[in-house]
Amino acid sequence: MLDDMQCTRWSIVVPVKTLIRAKTRLAAAAGPYRADLAVAVACDTVSAALRCPPVARVVVVTADPVPARRLAEVGAHVVADPDRGLNTALRFGAAEAVRLAPADAIGALQADLPALRPAELEHVLAAAAEFEQSFVPDAADVGTTFYGVRPGVPFLPGFGGESRARHLSGGAKELTLDGVSSVRRDVDTVEDLREALALGVGPATAAVAALLSSV
Numbered sequence: 001m002l003d004d005m006q007c008t009r010w011s012i013v014v015p016v017k018t019l020i021r022a023k024t025r026l027a028a029a030a031g032p033y034r035a036d037l038a039v040a041v042a043c044d045t046v047s048a049a050l051r052c053p054p055v056a057r058v059v060v061v062t063a064d065p066v067p068a069r070r071l072a073e074v075g076a077h078v079v080a081d082p083d084r085g086l087n088t089a090l091r092f093g094a095a096e097a098v099r100l101a102p103a104d105a106i107g108a109l110q111a112d113l114p115a116l117r118p119a120e121l122e123h124v125l126a127a128a129a130e131f132e133q134s135f136v137p138d139a140a141d142v143g144t145t146f147y148g149v150r151p152g153v154p155f156l157p158g159f160g161g162e163s164r165a166r167h168l169s170g171g172a173k174e175l176t177l178d179g180v181s182s183v184r185r186d187v188d189t190v191e192d193l194r195e196a197l198a199l200g201v202g203p204a205t206a207a208v209a210a211l212l213s214s215v
Helices: 002-006 024-050 065-073 086-100 118-128 163-169 190-199 203-209
Strands: 010-016 055-062 077-080 105-109 133-137 144-149
Touching: 010 024, 010 065, 010 086, 024 055, 024 065, 024 118, 024 190, 024 203, 055 065, 055 086, 065 077, 077 086, 086 105, 105 118, 118 133, 118 144, 133 163, 144 163, 190 203
Parallel strands: 010 055, 010 105, 055 077
Antiparallel strands: 105 144, 133 144
């Protein structure tokens, strides 16, 4: 069983908002660079996930052609967002992942993890492979940054708001792991961005952050 878990391949689904909706809480700090920052953060998240050995592919779900193009360039498989909410987008991406590789496990990953380290994500995926469904809470222990299911298990994400409680009530195993701070550090506010920068963000985010005077 252990060997099977170590060999589990994953399809990771990443939802990316349209730029007009992205990172609105960073608008005051990012100014004219808000859209650039949102794209850069998503690119660094997807690039890091693709460098994680168990990850076979990243399926990005977006309705915006700008991030769609940029994320395809970094290696994502991009599909159109049906625009019926976050969890519908994730389920749509998961269905595409099953079509591409029905034997792979499926994980949902937030698009705003610019400090994501492949080794830390690999640690999360190894732990997730032990449970039918599992999740990683965000740094505030309120939301969720990762939700995953083993092959053949119904994919039932409950992202948005107090999603930690929602995933717990849905029977998902909470993964409380040491050394995965980059997987938990999503970025919604200026303080979040500062904490991500302290962890060490990817090159695209670093380049845009260097233009922001208030960070």
